[in-house]
Amino acid sequence: MSAESSAKRLPVRRAPVQRRSASTVEAVLRACSALLERLPLDDVNTTRIAAEAGLSVGALYRFFPDKQAILDAVAVRHMEDFRARMAKVLLKSAFRSGPEFLGRLLDAYIEYLDAHPDFRTLALGGHISALARESQAQPGAGPAGLLRAFMRRKLGVRDSETLDLRLRMAIETGERMIAFAYAQHAEAERRRILAELKRMLARYLFD
Structure with a gap:
């Protein structure tokens, strides 16, 4: 041969x-x-x-190589799935303002967490490695990528290091406060915290 x-x-x-x-x-x-x-x-x-x-x-x-690598792979796949789903819906919808878009994005993320308990355990329990979290905190990845795309296309915001930092801080704050909301025993208290989170992030990103 x-x-x-x-x-x-x-x-x-x-x-x-x-x-x-x-x-x-x-x-x-x-x-x-x-x-x-x-x-x-x-x-x-x-x-x-x-x-x-x-x-x-x-x-x-x-x-x-180990359990953590599997957990990270599960988490990253969920984040990519969420972003792909939301990109088809959110970026093609007509939103009147940045806060309105942000509110719908947060609502969709909460709905996704509720529908996927495996991801909820990982995301809210701090069980995703720093490396995997960093990969999803990059400007074009995860929820930050959706926010960036909306701000550029709909609001005319230009790319900058300041925008990158603000988006990373918003995502980090959002993740911690969502975990805090889920830790509440009363559903009403959880809703109050999430509503306040929307207002807080909207002021930070769009005022």
């Missing part, structure tokens, strides 16, 4: 391996999410995740 014919066959031989790899990663992430919905985070470990995914622990470690 010539080297040329072997080279031509390599992509065909790799494709099934790549598909199996993607399938394994997907199984691990789904298993982790399922466990987070049923168990306290401390009870979720790589052994349980592998068993839930129908894999050996060794197979899991081929793709993830």
Whole structure:
């Protein structure tokens, strides 16, 4: 067999391996999410995740070095999913002002947290690594990316280091206050805190 014919066959031989790899990663992430919905985070470990995914622990470690890497991957996937969903809706809708857009973005994020308890556990419990959090705090990522796009397209705000900093501070403040709101036992108190958060961030970003 010539080297040329072997080279031509390599992509065909790799494709099934790549598909199996993607399938394994997907199984691990789904298993982790399922466990987070049923168990306290401390009870979720790589052994349980592998068993839930129908894999050996060794197979899991081929793709993830430890539990934190899996948690980060689950969290980042949720953030990317949320941003993609909201980009289709929010950036194509007509909002009269920055505070109105911000309020709808926060409402949508709360709805997403309520609908995805696995992500809620990670996001509100401080269980996402600093590196993963930083990746989603970049100007074009996560909720900050949606805010930036709206401010540029609808309000004519120019990119700047000051805007980057203000968006990062707004996201950091928002995450901490949302966690504080969820820690309240009374639903009415939670709503009050979230309403005040909207007013506070609107003044900071748009006044």
